[in-house]
Amino acid sequence: SSELTQDLAVSVALGQTVTITCQGDSLKTYYASWYQQKPGQAPLLVIYGKNNRPSGIPDRFSGSNSGNTASLTITGAQAEDEADYYCNSRDSSANHPWVFGGGTKLTVL
Amino acid sequence: QLQLQESGPGLVNPSETLSLTCTVSGGSITTTRHYWGWIRQPPGKGLEWMGNIYYGETTYYDPSLRSRITISVDTSKNQFSLKLNSVTAADTAAYYCVRTSSTSGGITLIDYWGPGISVTVSS
Numbered sequence: 001s002s003e004l005t006q007d008l009a010v011s012v013a014l015g016q017t018v019t020i021t022c023q024g025d026s027l028k029t030y031y032a033s034w035y036q037q038k039p040g041q042a043p044l045l046v047i048y049g050k051n052n053r054p055s056g057i058p059d060r061f062s063g064s065n066s067g068n069t070a071s072l073t074i075t076g077a078q079a080e081d082e083a084d085y086y087c088n089s090r091d092s093s094a095n096h097p098w099v100f101g102g103g104t105k106l107t108v109l
Numbered sequence: 110q111l112q113l114q115e116s117g118p119g120l121v122n123p124s125e126t127l128s129l130t131c132t133v134s135g136g137s138i139t140t141t142r143h144y145w146g147w148i149r150q151p152p153g154k155g156l157e158w159m160g161n162i163y164y165g166e167t168t169y170y171d172p173s174l175r176s177r178i179t180i181s182v183d184t185s186k187n188q189f190s191l192k193l194n195s196v197t198a199a200d201t202a203a204y205y206c207v208r209t210s211s212t213s214g215g216i217t218l219i220d221y222w223g224p225g226i227s228v229t230v231s232s
Binding site for chain 1: 148155156157158160161169170171205209212214215216217218219220222223224225
């Protein structure tokens with residue numbers, strides 16, 4: 001079972017702001033990274049570390065962290081942001097060196 | 110630009126060994142601060158971290174697979190590979206080879222992914 005917990009599904013109206021969360025004990029020690037996956041495609045890194053975006057990722061994507069929760073925020077969601085989003089982090093227990101959250105399906109209405 | 114490409118059989122018989130290779134181009138597999146590994150995704154399900162290898166020596170495996178999985182590196186070919194023994198239908202998935210980078214601050218990120226290869230376990 002996943003050591004990181006995400007909501008199964010979230011929806012947002014076009015142009016509005018949405019936050020996707022990821023909870024787990026490992027996040028008290030390690031930053032999460034976030035991945036966007038569209039149907040039939042490999043995942044794409046969108047946020048890592050405290051709040052870092054790889055080159056080419058729009059600045060409407062941002063990240064934050066508090067306690068055991070990491071959050072991915074999309075400010076002004078676009079139709080092309082509709083996708084599955086996964087968090088990932090190292091794990092402070094040696095049993096799970098790295099772990100993914102179960103994923104959140106984002107629907108843009 | 111770094112590129113990763115998976116290769117291997119798309120169909121494996123139950124109880125046999127799944128073997129996949131990832132060819133890395135546009136960069137060396139021997140660099141420090143980089144882990145090379147595998148992530149899989151069963152049909153219609155989420156991502157599952159399987160394991161990785163650091164600097165060609167240190168391996169990290171998910172505990173649920175530890176008894177069946179081996180990840181190794183062939184530096185002469187700039188490739189790394191996955192072997193998963195005693196497969197069952199539950200191992201049917203898309204398999205991605207990936208690079209995980211580690212920053213000086215201890216942050217890790219999966220910054221490069223192969224396109225994925227679909228593997229079905231069936232007789």
